[in-house]
Amino acid sequence: MKPNVPPRPFPWRHLLNWTASLGLLLFLGLGSELLLQQYALRQQQVEQQQLLAHANEASAVLLAELNATLHLATGLATYIPAKHGQIDPEELKPWLEGLFQQGRHIRNIGLAPDNRIAFVYPLAGNEAALGLYYPDQAKQWPAVQRIIASRTAKLDGPLQLVQGGTGLIYRVPVFLDDQRYWGMISTVIDFDRLYAQVEEVARQRNIALRLRPVAEPISASLTQTASEPARVKLPIVLAGAHWQLEAHNLIAAKPLPAWLRLLGWSLALICTALVSLALHAQHRQASLLLALNRSQQQFFDAFDMTPQGLALLDQQGSILAANRALCQLLQRSPATLLNQHLRQFCVASGHAQLNAELAATTPGHNRSWQQDLLDARGDSIAVMLSAAVLNGGLETGATRILHIQDIRESKRLLRLQNEFISTVSHELRTPLTAIIGPLELINAGALGEVPKALQPMLQIAQHNGQRLATLINDLLDIGKLAAGKMQFDVQPLALQPLIEQALHSNQAYAADYGVHLRQLASCAERVRVDAHRLQQVLANLLSNAAKFSPRGGTVDLYTERRDQHLRLYVRDHGPGVPAEFQEQIFQKFAQADASDTRQKGGTGLGLAISKELIEGMGGHIGFDSSEGQGATFWFELPLAEPATAERPA
């Protein structure tokens, strides 16, 4: 299966991420800037409102002070018509004194019947004004004239007073009941004092004031520029006077501190970083999830597409999932398999086995067994089932995975192979028996004496017939061993009679080589062995030993107990096993001299078969040899009763 690598993000994806982060940073940074600007603007508006309020306060103070003062003069103006224009200084004096105490800012009050100042209070310091005639005063007369013409009181100033300082002059034209012009009441107000009071208020409010007369009435206005503090202009209209009161804050508005902006940008940066991190984590999680999904899909595909049947079973044995191969094998749709017990698809006689095998399948203990399943048509299918418990499925209980292998074909092949072996055994051996048998009978003299000239020829024919029989037997054995078809009938048996039988059977063969087979000491042990296969092995070892022994030599057979095994040795005194051949001596068709002119016969299968046979009986085989020193072949077999067997005498 391909390794599951999550796809690499494209470069443009990185670019997009960076752009998005940068965009967010700018958005948040500029947003914070905007907020701060709004805040500053609001502050400014508050300041302006305060300034306006303070200016109004100052204006109110100014107006209140003036009004209080002007009312005094107005009161006097109603007094004169009531007296029909007749003023009595003695009567006025105490009254004016009272007025002066109330109107703190009045410097003097002058009465000018017929435009000539006839009465000044207080007189001290103002004597120069007595007798002053307005029409003679070029500077004042036009203003006075306008007042008389308008029949309305008017406030003038501020202007420099003759007596020094700045003052306001409030002139009230007095008309008698018969509408006849009586004269003028002129009140001089000490502007400096009055204004000082207003400025005191302004100072307390931290604003600066400037009052100036204007020709035309103005409207209230508020101005502010980036470089200058807010400035407010208020109109003051009183008794015909038009003034403009200009005010501005003494303390300049503080600009936004730099650290606040820095804080804004820092917060924007932190927010961006957090959002980017969160997005990155989310993206990672998404790609992990995607990889997980893909991996799961791959595993599911692998499960589904495996050419062998696979199924998941729950604890009870019901099918949780079945792959295509299984559906195909059973010729059923997945829907008809799901949530059904596997038993329903087994032949009835196999139910007990199925239950037992599934129950025996535990974590770490997988089971394999043969079973006959039933397809949709009711045909039996021989299968090999293998089950394993899936780990880690705590919530799903002990889920099992079941592997279902169709073994119909291999069973058929096995049957064919068995039939083939049987047939070959029979068909090859029967004619050989018919060839070797008569030759043996003839050569043994069972049919009478054989002419001398024929004897060697008939013996050659018999000998080669036997070689052919041995070769066939060896080939069949190798075939069976390779197919794992060799069956062993292992029994606990006394070894001595088997040794004797082998010596007896092979003595004649050895005699052909002028070699004597002998056992050095009798053996008392019992071993676990297949008697027939042991004879085969001993025949191979003894005939080999005889074949490679010098004429007139002996082959020694002896045994030795080794722990839980008995070791049987066959020792010859021949040339030994060549060093270069020792590695491959137990391989099939192995012969030290494989040339066409080789001196010794044999198929080269004997030792290979012997090795397989001994191992098949639970033993092992080997040899010790150095060239020129003879060879000792040995094999070990498990003792039948290891604990009670006695050592040979």
Next chain:
Amino acid sequence: MPELSRILHVEDDPSIQAVAKVALEAVGGFRVLSCSSGQDALDQIQGFAPDFILLDVMMPGMDGPQTLIKLSELVDIGLIPVAFMTAKVQPAEIEHYHSLGARDVIIKPFDPMQLAAQVRQIWSRVHG
């Protein structure tokens, strides 16, 4: 122990038939009746009255085991030992032969010089 002298040999291959006949008669000194099929053996057994029966396993028509079943209906195979002669000697097969009532199995290819001795050995095991 009763004497063993008459042996019924059932074998479809005439060569093997001849070899076994010589081996048993010339080497063993028995009297042998060779039958070429199971049916032949069923037809002749009562006339021949053998002491011992040697049965080939693979034969056309009626094979050895089938012949043994039929023979057991005609004679007492408890008294007349039956041995199979066959190359089919896998353990399961041998077990099957014994279950049918066969006393032993002589493996093919047999040694003609040893055949008579093998037959005598089985005989003495049954009647000894």
